Structure formats: structure tokens, C-alpha cells
Amino acid sequence: MSVRRVGALLGKELAHGPRNFMFVFAILVPLVLTVVLSLLFGNLLSGKPKLGVVDQGASRLVALAEEVDSILVRTYDSTDALRGAVRAGAVDMGVVLPGTFDDVVMRGDLAQLTAYVWGESLLKDRIVLGSAIASLVRKVAGQDAPVEIVTATVGDGESVPWDRRIVPFVVLMAIILGGSMIPATSLVDEKVKRTLTALTITPASAGEVFLAKGLVGFIISVFVGIFTLVLNQSFGTKPGLLVLIMVMSAMLAAAFGVLLGVVMKDINTLFATIKGTGILIYAPAILYLFPGIPDWVGRIFPTFYMVDPVVEVTQRGGGWAEVTPELAILAVLIAAMMGLVMVVSRRRQMVPA
Amino acid sequence: MNGRIIGSLVFKDLVLYFKNRFFAFITILGLVFYILIYTLMPSSVDETLDLAFYAPTLPPVLQDELVTEGVDIARLDSEEALKQAVIDGDYPVGIVLPEDLMPTLAAGGRGQIRVYFNADFPEDLEDSYTILMEEVGYALSGRELNLDVTEEVLGIDRAGEQVPERDRMRPLFAVFLLMVETLGLASLISSEIVGGTIQALLVTPMTVTGLFAAKGIMGVGLAFAQGVIVMAATGGLATNAGIILLALFLGSLLVAGVAFLIASVANDLMSVMGYGIIIMLALTVPALGVLIPGAMSDWVRVVPSFYLVDTVHQVANLGASWGDVAGNMAILLAFSAVIAALGVFALKRRFQ
Numbered sequence: 001m002s003v004r005r006v007g008a009l010l011g012k013e014l015a016h017g018p019r020n021f022m023f024v025f026a027i028l029v030p031l032v033l034t035v036v037l038s039l040l041f042g043n044l045l046s047g048k049p050k051l052g053v054v055d056q057g058a059s060r061l062v063a064l065a066e067e068v069d070s071i072l073v074r075t076y077d078s079t080d081a082l083r084g085a086v087r088a089g090a091v092d093m094g095v096v097l098p099g100t101f102d103d104v105v106m107r108g109d110l111a112q113l114t115a116y117v118w119g120e121s122l123l124k125d126r127i128v129l130g131s132a133i134a135s136l137v138r139k140v141a142g143q144d145a146p147v148e149i150v151t152a153t154v155g156d157g158e159s160v161p162w163d164r165r166i167v168p169f170v171v172l173m174a175i176i177l178g179g180s181m182i183p184a185t186s187l188v189d190e191k192v193k194r195t196l197t198a199l200t201i202t203p204a205s206a207g208e209v210f211l212a213k214g215l216v217g218f219i220i221s222v223f224v225g226i227f228t229l230v231l232n233q234s235f236g237t238k239p240g241l242l243v244l245i246m247v248m249s250a251m252l253a254a255a256f257g258v259l260l261g262v263v264m265k266d267i268n269t270l271f272a273t274i275k276g277t278g279i280l281i282y283a284p285a286i287l288y289l290f291p292g293i294p295d296w297v298g299r300i301f302p303t304f305y306m307v308d309p310v311v312e313v314t315q316r317g318g319g320w321a322e323v324t325p326e327l328a329i330l331a332v333l334i335a336a337m338m339g340l341v342m343v344v345s346r347r348r349q350m351v352p353a
Numbered sequence: 354m355n356g357r358i359i360g361s362l363v364f365k366d367l368v369l370y371f372k373n374r375f376f377a378f379i380t381i382l383g384l385v386f387y388i389l390i391y392t393l394m395p396s397s398v399d400e401t402l403d404l405a406f407y408a409p410t411l412p413p414v415l416q417d418e419l420v421t422e423g424v425d426i427a428r429l430d431s432e433e434a435l436k437q438a439v440i441d442g443d444y445p446v447g448i449v450l451p452e453d454l455m456p457t458l459a460a461g462g463r464g465q466i467r468v469y470f471n472a473d474f475p476e477d478l479e480d481s482y483t484i485l486m487e488e489v490g491y492a493l494s495g496r497e498l499n500l501d502v503t504e505e506v507l508g509i510d511r512a513g514e515q516v517p518e519r520d521r522m523r524p525l526f527a528v529f530l531l532m533v534e535t536l537g538l539a540s541l542i543s544s545e546i547v548g549g550t551i552q553a554l555l556v557t558p559m560t561v562t563g564l565f566a567a568k569g570i571m572g573v574g575l576a577f578a579q580g581v582i583v584m585a586a587t588g589g590l591a592t593n594a595g596i597i598l599l600a601l602f603l604g605s606l607l608v609a610g611v612a613f614l615i616a617s618v619a620n621d622l623m624s625v626m627g628y629g630i631i632i633m634l635a636l637t638v639p640a641l642g643v644l645i646p647g648a649m650s651d652w653v654r655v656v657p658s659f660y661l662v663d664t665v666h667q668v669a670n671l672g673a674s675w676g677d678v679a680g681n682m683a684i685l686l687a688f689s690a691v692i693a694a695l696g697v698f699a700l701k702r703r704f705q
Contacts, residue, residue, distance in 0.1 A: 021624065021626055021630075022626070025626075025627075025630065047475070047478065048477070048478065050647075068480060068484070069476075069477040069478075069480050070477060070479070070480045070481035070484075071481070083507060085647070086507045087507040087508055088646065088647050089646030089647035090646075090647030090648075091647070105499075105500075110499050110500070110501055111499065111500050112501050112503070113500060113501070113502045114502075114503045114505070115502050115503070115504045115505070116504075116505050116506075116507050117504060117505070117506045117507065117510075118506075118507060118508060118646075119506050119507060119508030119509045119510045119511055119512075120508060120509075120511045120515065120516070120646060121512075122398065122400035122512075122515065123400040123401060123423035123512050123513065124400055124401060124402045124423065124424075125400075126423075126512070127402060127423060127424065127485070128402075128481040128484075128485070131481075131484050131485045131487075131488045132481070132484055134491075134498050134500070135484045135487055135488060137500055138491070138498060141499075145487045145490055145491070146458055146463060146464065146490045146493075146494040146496065147454075147458075147463065147465060147466050147489075147490030147493075147494075148463060148464070148465045148466070149466050149483040149486050149487060149490075150465060150466070150467045150468070151467075151469075151470060151479060151483060152467065152468070152469050152470070153469075153470050153471075153472050153474075154436050154439050154440050154469050154471065154472065155439065155440040155442075155471050155472040155473070156472055160473070161475065185626075192544075266544065267540055267544075267625075268537060268540050268541070268544070271536060271537075271540070272380065272537075275383050275533055276378075276382040276383045276386075277382075279386045279390075291473070
């Protein structure tokens with residue numbers, strides 16, 4: 001094993017990488033996904049009912065509605081626009097406030113309100129919006145509630161908002177795309193183009209080629225993984241520990257990528273494998289979306305030991321002590337995967353297709 | 354174009370495909386996972402508010418009003434039992450109406466209602482319950498709101514019979530399955546290009562059109578068969594199966610055309626993936642509109658897969674008939690025919 005040759009191969013991979021689709025894909029997808037998901041879970045999938053308002057005057061109700069945490073408010077210029085939004089499901093309910101609405105309410109006269117309800121809106125959303133509108137009208141009228149509501153939180157659970165639940169998925173995708181897909185596609189591509197044969201008749205050994213390919217995936221994986229954590233505002237707590245987790249996760253992903261590249265004879269088979277096994281790889285992150293599912297289910301999957309330490313550190317406030325058992329298992333998995341790569345590549349004698 | 358030659362080529366490709374046990378296994382595994390995801394997801398939509406009450410005397414006006422509005426009320430025997438039920442997760446929210454509430458309100462005083470939230474209840478949704486309880490307070494004190502609301506439901510009122518999320522995912526499954534086969538078909542053609550077998554085939558009586566017709570039949574057939582299996586297993590063919598089958602077939606034709614177009618510009622397998630993934634993402638966008646209603650504006654109608662997705666959603670989830678989706682089908686047919694023709698034309702230009 002020559003460090004110089006591995007370095008030369010690595011340099012070549014990094015220099016030519018940006019021209020490779022998978023290279024760009026592995027870097028861009030987690031970043032784009034982070035932005036898209038933050039938009040989606042920030043508003044669209046928040047679980048809050050959406051109220052559309054057309055204010056034909058200057059009602060205080062709109063400003064008061066925007067202060068209510070449990071509903072989302074969107075304003076529209078015309079009744080037609082509001083009706084279109086309700087019909088499309090952009091809002092669950094829409095109300096048109098006449099120009100004199102506040103005056104009528106404050107005088108205590110009977111106020112008229114037109115409410116459009118989206119046919120597919122949930123009953124509970126209609127209830128929440130209905131009571132919110134009633135409450136807002138009472139506030140505009142200056143009424144004081146006849147009851148004081150005293151709230152208390154019981155139990156020791158934790159509410160995990162969707163934008164946080166999705167972080168493990170995005171981080172795992174960053175690690176797998178960079179760590180596994182880059183070496184795998186690169187190796188298969190070289191096999192198909194027969195440049196791998198050309199490489200192995202140079203002084204470079206098969207092991208050096210694999211190591212160089214794996215290192216590219218490893219570097220991209222660590223870089224994109226950390227960048228994804230930063231983008232998701234999850235890197236601030238214990239950066240040293242998180243870097244270690246990223247490094248170990250990227251090692252396992254890169255070893256898996258090299259294994260795929262060694263075993264798969266063409267790109268069709270490679271993508272068929274990814275298609276079929278993708279759900280197994282991402283299962284722990286998908287399970288994390290549903291906190292009610294028991295923890296042991298996720299532990300069946302090897303990628304759990306990449307995801308769980310990230311969740312432990314970034315969301316549960318854990319430290320070295322809490323993640324050490326999972327990292328120990330991850331280390332065993334890395335060793336096993338590397339051993340498997342060596343055995344398989346020796347058996348196949350790295351014969352290109 | 355010779356039908357016998359095309360048939361032979363399709364047969365050879367299919368035999369080769371299924372001779373590869375690994376490839377066949379992975380394809381079946383993919384189908385199993387789609388069906389598994391569907392099966393594991395909730396089959397109904399819980400659209401009622403579950404409230405647990407402890408109230409020594411639960412005023413009838415409260416029970417009548419909330420139950421008719423779609424709130425499930427459970428009564429517990431004590432405040433401690435209520436708190437424990439909330440802690441155990443039996444109810445997300447527990448409400449205590451103290452014994453002195455009604456007398457206090459009747460005397461014109463200000464009463465108190467205690468609300469317990471489970472710790473995993475989203476904090477920013479808590480005020481929906483406090484607002485609801487304030488309104489309960491107004492109702493109990495007899496202070497009616499001087500408001501006349503005219504309500505109009507837009508679209509079919511599905512209160513009580515909502516479409517479950519897993520059924521909303523069926524159009525997404527259809528598009529994914531078809532698009533993944535697009536990548537497969539484009540890769541197949543591309544591998545023929547890279548391997549040089551296309552030129553070899555073209556010196557036989559096989560024509561360029563015949564060659565790609567054979568590849569198209571294979572790709573469309575595989576995509577269509579997988580789409581039908583997933584739809585059948587997820588109940589998507591339960592009503593108006595003929596419409597769904599035709600829509601899937603037109604969708605398969607569309608993606609075969611897309612595959613031809615990709616193969617006509619791609620130079621190697623990786624560029625197939627490059628073009629393919631971008632197009633796949635674009636064609637998936639309309640399916641997200643079904644999953645997240647209101648997230649898309651009308652521009653999404655320029656994406657051809659919209660007419661496949663919308664048809665599957667309308668028919669499988671909302672019970673639409675031929676008449677309801679005739680427009681969709683006509684546009685999907687036009688898109689499919691044009692794109693398939695463009696694909697064949699582009700490939701012919703490249704190889705002749």
C-alpha cells in the first residue's frame with residue numbers, strides 16, 4: 001500500500017469529481033432537501049389549521065389572529081382569491097370581513113360574517129378555527145372571558161416538532177449519498193468503461209484504488225454531513241463529538257459504497273439494489289419520524305448506530321457517556337464492513353465486468 | 354418494423370431480466386416495500402378532538418355542544434385519574450371543571466378551568482385548547498356571541514370521511530414506480546450504446562424504430578405491471594379499475610418517451626442518471642400536491658404527470674368516474690403521444 005499512489009488517485013478523483021453527476025448530486029441534494037423540508041415543515045406540515053382572511057376594511061381581527069400560535073393566517077385581496085385558496089386546500093377556512101365589521105362588533109350589533117370551509121378540512125381544524133374566530137370577535141368587541149384558563153404540563157415526555165424529527169433523515173441522506181453512492185457509482189462506472197482494468201495494470205493495487213475511492217466518499221460524506229447539521233442549526237451543542245460521529249458514520253458509509261462498487265457489475269444492478277435496499281438504509285430515520293414506535297425496532301438496522309448518536313447529542317442533549325455504546329457498535333460495524341470488503345474483493349479478484 | 358423480431362427482442366430482454374435472480378428479487382422487494390409502507394400507515398383519519406374531563410357535574414349544554422361539533426369526550430372519576438390518564442398518553446389533554454365553576458358563573462363571577470397537557474403535546478398548539486375552553490366558559494355563562502355566520506363548504510364535504518394519508522400516497526407510488534423504470538429503460542438503451550450492441554443489432558434486419566419499440570415495450574410493460582400490482586395491493590383498483598389501468602398505461606407510455614429522450618442526449622450511464630433524476634423530481638412534484646393540498650399553484654398543470662396523479666387521486670380516492678376525468682385523460686394521452694413520438698424521433702436522428 002503506497003500512500004503516494006493513494007494520494008495521487010485521490011487527487012485525480014477530487015479533481016474530476018465535480019464533473020461527475022453523482023458527486024454534485026451528493027452535495028446538493030441534502031442541502032436542497034434541508035431548505036425544502038424547512039419550508040414544508042415550517043408552515044405547510046405544521047399541523048396547524050390555516051385561516052384565510054379578506055379584510056375589506058382595516059379590522060383589528062387580522063392582527064389579533066396573527067398573534068394566535070395555534071393557527072396560521074393568510075390574507076387575500078379578494079373574495080375570489082380566497083374562495084380559490086379554500087377550494088384548493090391552501091387554507092382550511094376563509095372569512096370575509098366587511099369594511100364596517102369592527103364598528104358593528106364594538107357597538108354590539110349583530111355582525112355578519114361569511115365563512116368558506118374547505119370540504120377536506122378536518123373536523124378538529126374546523127372546531128379550532130371556529131372557536132378562534134369567535135374568540136377574536138369577542139376580543140374586537142372588548143369582552144372579557146368569564147373564565148380563567150390555568151394550564152399545566154404533566155409527564156416527562158418531550159414534544160419533538162416535525163422540523164426536528166426530519167433532521168436525522170437529512171443527515172443520514174447526506175452521509176449515505178456522499179459516502180456510499182460516490183464510491184459505488186465511481187467504481188461501477190470505471191468497471192463499465194474498463195478504466196479499472198487500465199488502473200490495475202499500473203503499479204496501483206486494487207486495494208489502493210478502493211481506498212482512494214472510499215476516501216473521496218468519506219471526505220464528501222463528512223463535509224456534507226457537518227454542513228447539513230450546521231444548516232439545520234444542530235451543530236452548536238457538542239461539535240467535537242458530532243464530528244467524531246460524522247467521521248465514523250462516513251467510514252461505514254464509504255466502506256459500504258466500496259462493497260457495492262466491488263459487487264455490482266453495472267449501473268442497472270447498482271440502482272436496482274439502491275431501489276430495493278433504500279428503505280432498509282433509511283428505516284431508522286423514518287422510524288424516528290414516529291416517536292411512538294419502540295426504540296428496539298430501529299436498533300435492528302445498522303444505520304441506527306449512525307442516526308441515534310446524532311439524535312442523542314443534537315436533540316436529547318446527550319454527551320460522550322450516552323453515545324459511547326452506540327459508537328462502540330458502530331466501530332464494530334465499520335470493522336466488519338471493511339473485513340467484508342476485503343474478503344469480497346479478494347474472492348472476486350476485482351475482475352472488471 | 355417486424356413484429357416477430359420485436360417480439361423476440363422483448364422476450365430475450367425479459368428472460369435476461371428475470372434470469373438475473375438478484376435483479377428479479379430486488380424488483381419484487383421494492384414492490385413489497387411499497388405495499389408494506391401502505392399497510393403500516395393508518396387506514397383512517399382521526400379528525401376529532403379527544404378531551405378527557407373531570408367535572409363533578411358536567412353541564413349538559415357543554416356535552417351537547419362539543420359532541421355535535423366533533424369532540425370525543427371522556428369523563429374520569431377524579432382529577433388525579435385525569436392527570437394520570439394524560440401522563441399515560443391516553444388523552445393528550447385533560448380538562449378540569451371545578452365544582453364551583455357553575456355557581457361562580459351564575460353569580461356573575463370569574464370561574465377557573467384547569468387544562469393539563471401531556472409533555473409531548475406541541476407547545477404552539479396549546480392555545481387552541483385554551484381558546485376552546487374560553488368559548489366553553491362563554492357558553493356556560495350564557496353569553497352568546499352576537500355574530501351571524503354564513504357558512505359555505507367548497508368542494509365535497511368530507512367531514513367524517515376523510516381520505517387517509519396512505520391513500521393520498523398512491524399517486525406518488527405510481528409516479529415513483531414508473532419513473533424508476535424510466536431510469537432503467539434509459540440505462541438499458543444507454544448500455545446498448547456504450548456496449549456498442551446497438552450498432553451490431555442494426556446490421557441485422559432490425560430497424561432503429563423496431564429496436565426501440567422493443568425496448569419501449571419492455572420498459573412500458575415492466576413499469577405498467579409494477580404499477581398495476583401496487584395499485585391492486587393497495588386497493589387502488591377497487592373502483593373504476595379501467596380508468597386507473599388506462600391512466601397507468603398512458604403514464605407508462607409517457608415515461609417510456611421520457612426515457613427515449615434521455616437516452617437520445619445522454620452520453621453515458623451517469624449522464625442518464627443526471628438527466629433522469631432531475632426529470633424524475635420534476636414529475637414527482639404534482640404528487641406532492643395531493644399529499645399536501647394547497648401547496649401547489651396552478652402552474653403544476655404544465656407538468657405532464659399532473660394528469661396521471663390527479664386521475665389516480667380523483668378515481669381511487671374520491672370515486673371519480675370516466676366523465677370526471679375525461680379531460681385529464683385526453684391531456685395525458687396528448688402529452689404521452691407527443692413525448693413518445695419526440696423520444697422515438699430523437700433516437701432515430703441520433704442513430705441514423
